[in-house]
Amino acid sequence: MDEQRSTVTVPVGDARLTADVTLPAQPVGVVLFAHGSGSSRHSPRNVAVARTLNDSGLGTVLADLLTPAEDEIDARTAELRFDIGLLASRLVGIVDWLGVERPAGDVPIGLFGASTGAAAALVAAASRADRVRAVVSRGGRPDLAGNALTQVRAPTLLLVGGSDEEVLTLNERAVAELGPVGEVRVVAGATHLFEESGTLEQVAAEAATWFVTHLRR
Known part of the structure; x- marks a missing residue:
């Protein structure tokens, strides 16, 4: 499949954020990733x-x-990775940049969040309900999104490892807050990082189906 790859700098407030953009020839939509604790x-x-x-x-x-x-x-203090407000504001800034610069054209936007990044993705989705059309969380902490959960309008899929019991409980509570737009799916045998054979591939396949279904015009 022909695709275009580029590394761009996105201005968000006083920050300049680096992003890797990959675009198929005629994208169905574009998915912005919110990485988890201590990741990049x-x-x-x-x-x-x-x-x-x-x-x-x-x-x-x-x-x-x-x-x-x-x-x-953050490498010294591990504090910024849990600053959901900061991370969400950065995501909102990139969503706005996608709307103005339109590197993918005028296609719907989805958000994929892992761990604490999932909470930031949900806060951003609530803030930009007119732009964000779908959300997927992998082993996420949606509970950290707080009151924003009740304001999310985008169809939201929460993927959790069956052996990640504490996080599964948090996701089940969060989906009650999300209401009809939310769905929890359990990946059997997976722990928090989805390191078990075939589990990450299952996450990827479920996410792809969710985004294509909800972002296709």
């Missing part, structure tokens, strides 16, 4: 999921939500 746009799990989305006709944007200086602080 190079997260091998998110890169693997993004490849499956690309193969399904979806554009992807893998962005660093922290600047290099912030990364250094």
